Amino acid sequence: MRIKSNFKATRKGKTKYIKEWCRGLAISETYQLDGTFIVNEAEVYLSVSRTQKGYIYLASPVLLENVFQIYKQRWEIEKLFKALKTQGFNLENTKLTEPDKMAKLIALCAIAFVWCYKVGEWKHQKIKIRVCSNGHNEYSFFRYGLLEIKKLLNNPMAKEAKYNQKIKVL
Template identity: 30%
Template sequence: MTSLSLADLSKLLSPHLPLGKSRLDTLCLVVLGMISARTVNLTLIATEWPGRAKVASTYRRLQRFFQKVSLPNDWAAGIVIALIGKPPSWYLCLDRTNWKLGKTDINVLVLAVVTARYRVPLMWTVLDHAGNSNTAQRIALVKRYLKQFDVSCVRMLLADREFIGQEWLVFLADAKVPFAIRLKEDQIVRTQDGRLLALKWLLRRCKGVRGFTATLPGRDGHRDLELHFGARRIKGGQELLIVASATKASGSHILRKYKKRWSIECLFADCKTRGLNLEDTHLRCPNRLHLLFGILAVSVALINRAAAQLLGLKHPARKKHGHYAKSWFRTGFDVFRKALACGNLAGIIPTRIPKLRLQRQGVV
């Protein structure tokens, strides 16, 4: 990494962040340092500083940055969207990533944007407990999203069996957020002929793909919710994959959309062992973790943009089994790290990105 690389990134981000020059340079060091060193560990990032300062001095500078700097809650969202090119619509994937630091549980609820080429964290909540998120936390995260973006830019919200519940699904339906969410086999529904049955009993003879419509009975003061289902057997017929959507569609269509949920699992791998080694952090404070996750999101967006610029309209090469030889992320990661080693980011990062006014503006 060279001083020129830091200056280029600082010039790119300065219109978008309310930081002085010293703090902005430190943020840029963290962004480029975690890409170059393949870790978010501040001790290792400190060795990437191109100046004459001692490593210990740079490390203390990084510590002070995370102690003192406070940015708006969703400060990275506008930068991420500007970097990936303002797609007209996208899929949203909701999931948690968690690990332990000593006896401390690090637990982050992440809302990621997925397009044909990109999978990038957009908004997140650092949870103060281990285990699943609750309904209030999920609703609060989606409300934050809807304050910044119009609902029309959501092609589908995708989530696994952890993210269920009457209040949660009714909220999404009332907010007109299209969704495809996997339900548990023991979920009780009301069939069109009025019977109350568990899904596993209703689908006991399911072979191939099955599509049907049923109602989720209202509980705890919530209204009934009519849902459209796609179902099929997986794992050699031992388990049912049951996906529900409030949008009228065939069972095969719902299942096909739900397959894109796996993108967020790939994103977590990009952020962890296959890329930036997020679990190397020693930060425990929720505010500092929130800031670190924002910097991570900017780094991932820059890497994905580098892949898109390299490949243009092409796709990565595929092997004989049909899978990519390198993912979009890995392609951009290698290109970006090579450019950092050569000290020349020209053509890798743009000279400027538009300053988006996100408040209810969608991505137009």
């Protein structure tokens, strides 16, 4: 799990802020601290990475060599949840309460998410997503694909060939 720099970590009777245990990394460098630490009463291993924007601190209950790769995968899942909740599907607005129906709705939304993402990747190959002045893309692949699919579905005069292209992407 990601932790903030102002969390306190204890090791061998010494307590310091996480950021004090993890100083001096070069940008793009990662480091796994030796031994275990106590953070919020839990015994964990600490890893740190320095990016252009600052430091990322991770705590893990087991020693993992690829902790940042695992964290990156977890972040992809967070993007799915964001799309399901507020960035496209507004799943939280549903009035469903039955677990079976809710599970089916989530499964359908997950399939729709993948479709939007794949269409976004496909469209990005044809027309690149604009990069904003802050260095970030204007749209995620998901959002880029969602907008393309919405445009297609809202246009009753859309050519069948264009529709078939987007279906094949899925």
